Each structure stands twice: as C-alpha cells, then as structure tokens.
Amino acid sequence: MxxxxxxxxxxxxxxxxxxxxxxxxxxxxxxxxxxxxxxxxxxxxxxxxxxxxxxxxxxxxxxxxxxxxxxxxxxxxxxxxxxxxxxxxxxxxISMIFQEPMTSLNPVYTVGEQIAEVLRAHQGLSKSAAWNCAIELLDAVRIPNARRRVSDYPFQMSGGQRQRVMIAIALACEPxxxxxxxxxxxxxxxxxxxxxxxxxxxxxxxxxxxxxxxxxxxxxxxxxxxxxxxxxxxxxxxxxxxxxxxxxxxxxxxxxxxxxxxxxxxxxxxxxxxxxxxxxxxxxxxxxxxxxxxxxxxxxxxxxxxxxxxxxxxxxxxxxxxxxxxxxx
Amino acid sequence: MATLQSLLTRIVYAVILLVAVLVLNFSMMHLAPGDVADTISQSMGGADQEILDQIRADYGLDQPFLVQLGSYMGKVLRFDLGYSFFYNTPVTQLILQRLPATLLLVFTAQILALFIGVILGVISARKPNGIASHFVTILALFGYSAPVFWTGILLLIGFSLNIQLFPVAGMRDVTIEGGFWVHFVDIARHLVLPVVTLGSIFLALYSRLARATMMEVLGSDYVRTAKAKGLSEREVVYKHALKNSLSPVITLAGLQFSAVISGAVLVEAVFSWPGLGTLAFQSIIARDTPTILGILFFSALVVIIGNLLTDIALRFVDPRVGGKR
CATH class of the missing domain: 3.40.50.300 (P-loop containing nucleotide triphosphate hydrolases)
Structure with missing residues (x-):
C-alpha cells in the first residue's frame, strides 16, 4: 500500500x-x-x-x-x-473553508479580488488572467451572472453565495x-x-x-x-x-x-x-x-x-x- | 451614479449648514454687549453720545436686527465679508492673506498625525506587549492630558532656546534670500514646532484608536481566511487588516477637524504664527466684529469641507458606505 x-x-x-x-x-x-x-x-x-x-x-x-x-x-x-x-x-x-461565511470574507474587497489574489500568490497568474479565472470559478460554484457578480462586494451577497465564494477561493488552486x-x-x-x-x-x-x-x-x-x-x-x-x-x-x-x-x-x-x-x-x-x-x-x-x-x-x-x-x- | 447623487445631497446639506452657521454667528455677535462704536470711542479717549450715534449710523449699526442680518447675508453671498475697522482692510482680503498659513499648519499637523498615528497603531497592535505598544500608551496619555500651549512653550524652551535647532516664532525669515527651495526649507523649519505641538494631541488620539481597531481586525474571521490563503504576513496585515481598521480612524479625524482649528488658535498664539488664529485672537480683543464673523465663517467652511472630504475618503476605504446598493 x-x-x-x-x-x-x-x-x-x-x-x-x-x-x-x-x-x-x-x-x-x-x-x-x-x-x-x-x-x-x-x-x-x-x-x-x-x-x-x-x-x-x-x-x-x-x-x-x-x-x-x-x-x-x-x-x-x-x-x-x-x-x-x-x-x-x-x-x-491544502485549503480551508470556515464556519462563518458572513464574516470570513473581507468586507472591503470585491469577491473577484479575493479569489484572484490566491491565484496570483500561488500560481503566479497575471492580474487579468487571475480575474478571468475568478469569473470561471464563480461560475463553477454556480453563482449566476458570474461575470457581473465578480465585482460585487461580500455585503451584496447572501450567506449561501458567500460560502460558495469561499469554496471558490479554497478550490482556486486545485488543492x-x-x-x-x-x-x-x-x-x-x-x-x-x-x-x-x-x-x-x-x-x-x-x-x-x-x-x-x-x-x-x-x-x-x-x-x-x-x-x-x-x-x-x-x-x-x-x-x-x-x-x-x-x-x-x-x-x-x-x-x-x-x-x-x-x-x-x-x-x-x-x-x-x-x-x-x-x-x-x-x-x-x-x-x-x-x-x-x-x-x-x-x-x-x-x-x-x-x-x-x-x-x-x-x-x-x-x-x-x-x-x-x-x-x- | 448613485455615488454622485448622494455626494450632491451631501453638498446641498453642507450649504444649508453653512447658512445656519452664518445666521447663528451673526446673532451671537449681535447679542454680545459692546460694539465697534465703543471700541473706536475708547481709542479716541472717549466720545459723547452724538459721536457714538454718528459712528453707528455710518456703519449701519442703528438699523433693526433683521435688516442688518439681511444685508450681511447678501454681502456674504457676494463674498464680501465687510470692512475691518481695526485693520482698515476688507475682511475677505485680510482672511485670505492669513488663511494659507493656517491651512498649512492644520493640514500638515492633521495628515502627519493620521499617518504616524496609524503606523504606530499597526506596529503596536501586532505586538501588544512590545516596546512600541507601551510607547503608544505613554504618548497617548501625555498627548491627551498636556495642554497645547504648555507643550508649545516647553518645545520652544527646549528646541529654540536651549538647543537652537528651530526658529522661535513666525513663519519665515525675512532676511533670507534665495530660490524656491531656500524658502521651502525656511518655512519647513518654522513649521516643525507648531506642527509637533498641534499634532501631538491628535497623534495620541489616532494611534490609540488605530491600535484598538487593528487588534480587533487582526482577530477577525477574514484575517484568518487571508492567512489560510497562504498570503504573506505583509499582505495579511497591510492589505486585508489595515484597510478595514482605517474607517474608524478617518471618521474620528473628520470629527476632530473643528478641534484642530480651535487648537490652531492657541498654537498660533504661542508661536506667533501669522494665521487665522492670531487674527481671531487680535480681533476679539479689538471687538472687530466683521473680522470675527469672517473668521467664524471661514472656519465653519473649513470644517464643513473637511467633513465632506472625510465622507469621500470613507467611500474609498469602505464600499459599504453610501453609494452602491
């Protein structure tokens, strides 16, 4: 084994x-x-x-x-x-998602930025590549209108949607x-x-x-x-x-x-x-x-x-x- | 679009507020005993009732209150703040001569206090038991409890008389000749002590608040998320935590604008800084009503503009403020 x-x-x-x-x-x-x-x-x-x-x-x-x-x-x-x-x-x-989707996302950055920064940090993607990837990820976690929602702030999303964003962040680098x-x-x-x-x-x-x-x-x-x-x-x-x-x-x-x-x-x-x-x-x-x-x-x-x-x-x-x-x- | 609209609303409110300030100022000056006729007659060594009446008629002081108020407001709308009897100069001109010096002092002190205060707050929040943290505590205690004029005089004795590092008074040395940079350095040297004096109170406030909010934010869930993302310590603290801890500090700074200006009166008096504060002080002694009213008007204007700027700054820091749905 x-x-x-x-x-x-x-x-x-x-x-x-x-x-x-x-x-x-x-x-x-x-x-x-x-x-x-x-x-x-x-x-x-x-x-x-x-x-x-x-x-x-x-x-x-x-x-x-x-x-x-x-x-x-x-x-x-x-x-x-x-x-x-x-x-x-x-x-x-190894990535992690937390219990509290309401408070686990940073309120002052767009969800797109919060997804994209992981990709930039670990995969060395450029700004625009990471942003496009963030849109795809939002789509993958089934947030409707991903292209538009990517520049939303967390306070504009429901609890379930925020947890989906957290999942997108966690899975961004395919851990x-x-x-x-x-x-x-x-x-x-x-x-x-x-x-x-x-x-x-x-x-x-x-x-x-x-x-x-x-x-x-x-x-x-x-x-x-x-x-x-x-x-x-x-x-x-x-x-x-x-x-x-x-x-x-x-x-x-x-x-x-x-x-x-x-x-x-x-x-x-x-x-x-x-x-x-x-x-x-x-x-x-x-x-x-x-x-x-x-x-x-x-x-x-x-x-x-x-x-x-x-x-x-x-x-x-x-x-x-x-x-x-x-x-x- | 929505942002623009709410901003316009803010500006309309600001104008209404300004008018209210004008009416209130004028009413209060009117209620206070003694007028310019008294002062003029005093400086002439006394005058009889006939001459007093003549002076009052000349300056329109014999008119009913509402008429005086109306004509005052009308003039202010045309940016005519009246004529200073004491300085023999139009008030607007007088104030515009002095305003830059005060703005220079006030904004430098405010921005430096904000900048250094936030940095100290962040450093001490990251190591709550470190040297920086204790320094902030002591600084806050000192800055908050020491009266401005006392700090100012101590600094003067220390760094102008004993160690002759900075000039004693004024804003520039008239004997100095040279290009732009020579004058720049000259004014900067004159600026150091007044700014330190005025800034110390606000530095104390801001660093304490920044420390407290930063500590709270560092323990928050989204900072944990940022760490779990594998971001560097620098990114976690200066990108994710700092931006969140800024809004309380900016709000406080906006509220303190009025205090900064009243503080400036004292500081200017101590350092003979040729600004609005010194002018206000002298005009009050001289009962120079138009000048006092003009200064009140301008300080109200500065405070209101300061608050407006705070509002705009907050929008940049926190998307939840106003604007977007």
Missing amino acids: SEPLLKVQNLRIELSLRDGIAPVIDDLSFELGAGESISFVGESGCGKSMTALGIMGLLPEKVGRIASGTITFDGEELTTVTQKRLRAIRGNE KILIADEPTTALDVTVQAEIFDLLNELKRQTGTAIIMITHDMGAVAEMAERMIVMYAGRNAEQGPVEQIIDHPRHPYTKGLISCVPHIMATLNDERYELTEIAGIVPPLREFGQDRCLFASRCNMVSQKCLDKRPPEAIFGDGQRAACWHAGAI
Whole structure:
C-alpha cells in the first residue's frame, strides 16, 4: 500500500490557559488517502477545529502549539517545516473553508479580488488572467451572472453565495486537500443541501480529498467515506461511515447516532429511540487526565473507566474504538 | 451614479449648514454687549453720545436686527465679508492673506498625525506587549492630558532656546534670500514646532484608536481566511487588516477637524504664527466684529469641507458606505 496523502500520528496540541496547559488534542492518529473524504464528528469543544488549524499551521499565536506527534503531508513533515514553505502549501495544496461565511470574507474587497489574489500568490497568474479565472470559478460554484457578480462586494451577497465564494477561493488552486470546518452550520437547510451537492460534485471533478468537520451525522453520511468521532480532544472511534453507523463500538458514537433519527438507510429499519446524551463536554482543564473522559456521561461506566484511559480496541476494516467496553457494544 | 447623487445631497446639506452657521454667528455677535462704536470711542479717549450715534449710523449699526442680518447675508453671498475697522482692510482680503498659513499648519499637523498615528497603531497592535505598544500608551496619555500651549512653550524652551535647532516664532525669515527651495526649507523649519505641538494631541488620539481597531481586525474571521490563503504576513496585515481598521480612524479625524482649528488658535498664539488664529485672537480683543464673523465663517467652511472630504475618503476605504446598493 502506498503512503497516504496525509498521515497524522500521535498528534498532541496544547493550549496555554490561565490555569495551566490543556491538551486540546491528545494522541490523535489518522490517515487520509488521495481523493478520499473523511469526517470529524463531535460536539463543540471536542477539538475538531483545532485539528484543522493544526494541520494548516494556524493555531492561535502564543496560545496554541503542537507539543508532539507528526503531520506528514505528501511525504513532507508539516510540524517542522518553515513558515515560508507552510505559506506556499496553505491555500495552494491544502485549503480551508470556515464556519462563518458572513464574516470570513473581507468586507472591503470585491469577491473577484479575493479569489484572484490566491491565484496570483500561488500560481503566479497575471492580474487579468487571475480575474478571468475568478469569473470561471464563480461560475463553477454556480453563482449566476458570474461575470457581473465578480465585482460585487461580500455585503451584496447572501450567506449561501458567500460560502460558495469561499469554496471558490479554497478550490482556486486545485488543492490536494480541502478542509471544510462546519461549512453549512450557519446556513439554511435547503442551502446546506446545495452546498453539499456542490462539494461532492467538485470533489468528483478535481479529485480533492476532503476533511469535513461537522456535528451533523446526516452530513457525515452524505459526504464521507470514513469518519472520526472526537471526544474531549481524543479519538473516540474511527472507521468506515456505514460500518460505524451500522454498529458503533463507542457509547458516545452510539449516543450521537441516536440523536439523529433520519439517517437510517430505509424507512422499514428499526429505529433507535431518539435520545439525548445527558451532560456536557468536560471543561478544558480536565482534558488529558488518565481516565475515560466520557465516563461521566456514559451509562456503561465501570471503575476501570475512572482509573485508566481506555486503549483503542481494533475491529475489522480499520474500525477502532477507545472504550473499555467496546467489545460488549 | 448613485455615488454622485448622494455626494450632491451631501453638498446641498453642507450649504444649508453653512447658512445656519452664518445666521447663528451673526446673532451671537449681535447679542454680545459692546460694539465697534465703543471700541473706536475708547481709542479716541472717549466720545459723547452724538459721536457714538454718528459712528453707528455710518456703519449701519442703528438699523433693526433683521435688516442688518439681511444685508450681511447678501454681502456674504457676494463674498464680501465687510470692512475691518481695526485693520482698515476688507475682511475677505485680510482672511485670505492669513488663511494659507493656517491651512498649512492644520493640514500638515492633521495628515502627519493620521499617518504616524496609524503606523504606530499597526506596529503596536501586532505586538501588544512590545516596546512600541507601551510607547503608544505613554504618548497617548501625555498627548491627551498636556495642554497645547504648555507643550508649545516647553518645545520652544527646549528646541529654540536651549538647543537652537528651530526658529522661535513666525513663519519665515525675512532676511533670507534665495530660490524656491531656500524658502521651502525656511518655512519647513518654522513649521516643525507648531506642527509637533498641534499634532501631538491628535497623534495620541489616532494611534490609540488605530491600535484598538487593528487588534480587533487582526482577530477577525477574514484575517484568518487571508492567512489560510497562504498570503504573506505583509499582505495579511497591510492589505486585508489595515484597510478595514482605517474607517474608524478617518471618521474620528473628520470629527476632530473643528478641534484642530480651535487648537490652531492657541498654537498660533504661542508661536506667533501669522494665521487665522492670531487674527481671531487680535480681533476679539479689538471687538472687530466683521473680522470675527469672517473668521467664524471661514472656519465653519473649513470644517464643513473637511467633513465632506472625510465622507469621500470613507467611500474609498469602505464600499459599504453610501453609494452602491
């Protein structure tokens, strides 16, 4: 088997807080093959976005740092690479779209300029070539009247259109990896579906691998082949999407799935009861403790869970679950 | 097209405002006790009622208020601001002689304060705990709390008397002969201390505001997007962040225009700068009503034009202001 496009091993990201250092990402490993799509799932504050920012080298300055572990992209080690090289990769080989289309575009430049500048920076296109390319890209993300809209400012566009512009910016240089950090959270449901369709279609055309961050299990089923369930900075479970939805091996995954009734494959299947996961994600200062951090919310909790961090239990097809009771679920 | 139209609207408002200022100025001067007849009789060593009445009749001061106001407004429309009894010169001519000196002082101070203030703000916002940041804090405290005339006098003692670097007073050295550049350098040397004095208050304001807005903008989502695009640090800060943090500073600068002009009166007095401020000061002492009114009119004009320019500048910086749908 050839080397994967992106390989993250034992990644640990620490945030310096007022009352000490918290590992927001604690011993995370995963792989992403070329053209593959993978989904990060979990509640807010579980470290999904931090993983993305870590890969991009955009952790908040002076607060966040990669403490240990490796991020290997296309044979290159991103944790030790120079800032200059990292800038050449960002927006060019790995790009990212964000959760907030309303505020993620610069209000004082035209959308055309904001697309064109990436092309000028990375592809060395001339001003007019980049501008024409921006028009084509707007067309590709299905903004009607692209030729006219290219000189619009972000405030003249709707939320869905702005997210399309963000996608156009991210895909301008045909990156190998696109990281989408909750790309549809701020949008209407109908617009969400359109954005997913668009991402899927562009992925088919360009062969870009997608890392999709979401807390919507429905989106996962629609977008990804494999998923990683994160809880409190740790990998709770990962593996092929269908296999996990079919048979989750971690109580947290199970809880997340039973929160969403509509992702069953057919209407005749027996449904789990629609339940919530009681409790909340533990505060940052409890991250990194040597125990199962989900224990306080788990209905299968035993003394072992409180005493020691569970190792990953390995099942078929790369499904792994960090739970002492994984085999019993 | 829409931009042009909204700009025209602004100009119409500006004219209405100017007329209102004229009426208000004239009314206030009229309400204040004492008139030019008193001053003239005083300088003659006293006069009886007959002579006072004669002077008042000569200058039309015996007419009813509305008639006086009407004739004043009519004259202003023809750019005739009356005749200064004190200087024996038409007021318009008097003011136009002095205006360039004041404009030179005011605009130089304002532009330098803006320019340096924004640069200091940006530098200190990028390193909130760096030396530049502390410097801005101290500068802001000093510039804001020190009275202009005090700063001016200190600078004079320091850099004109003790270290004889700059001239003490005036705008040019009449003994100097030479071409354009010689005079340019001469005026520039005279300009340094007054500009530093006047600019210090505004530099303090602008650098503080620029620092605050820049810090806010640097933490914004679109700056993160710019970084995620792989743009250089320079492009992120000076292209994406700076343009966004400019509009509050420009707005403030526009509002400060009136303060700059009133500040100029004090600075001109300290440095004997031959501008409108000195003229205003002398005319008030002399109760030279037409001159005072004329100066008020011109400073209102400068403030209104300043605000108009601010408006236009804002349109360049932020497309959301006016104009486009």
